[in-house]
Amino acid sequence: LRQLAITGDRDLSGKLGDVVLASPDIDVDVFKSQMRRYGKPNKPFILLLSDDDRALRLSGLIAGSRPRVGDYRDAADLASYG
Numbered sequence: 001l002r003q004l005a006i007t008g009d010r011d012l013s014g015k016l017g018d019v020v021l022a023s024p025d026i027d028v029d030v031f032k033s034q035m036r037r038y039g040k041p042n043k044p045f046i047l048l049l050s051d052d053d054r055a056l057r058l059s060g061l062i063a064g065s066r067p068r069v070g071d072y073r074d075a076a077d078l079a080s081y082g
Helices: 002-007 028-038 054-062 075-079
Strands: 020-022 046-048
Touching: 002 028
Parallel strands: 020 046
Antiparallel strands: none
16 A cells, blocks of 8 residues: 555555455554555545454564554554554
């Protein structure tokens, strides 16, 4: 999606519908950086978060104790990016 924003075609010429990320295993800081580059989406992205996802916790530990978007506890912070 960030690459689409760079090319100037953020919504694939109107073909991109709702974006749903279910328990995404993405570093929170990377996600925020990419969302800043993408900009506020025309339609809000839907993020499904879990505070009890052991796989995401393990992934975060493997990544050097970096929080993952899917188990991030500050939903309001993520909502500010759209």
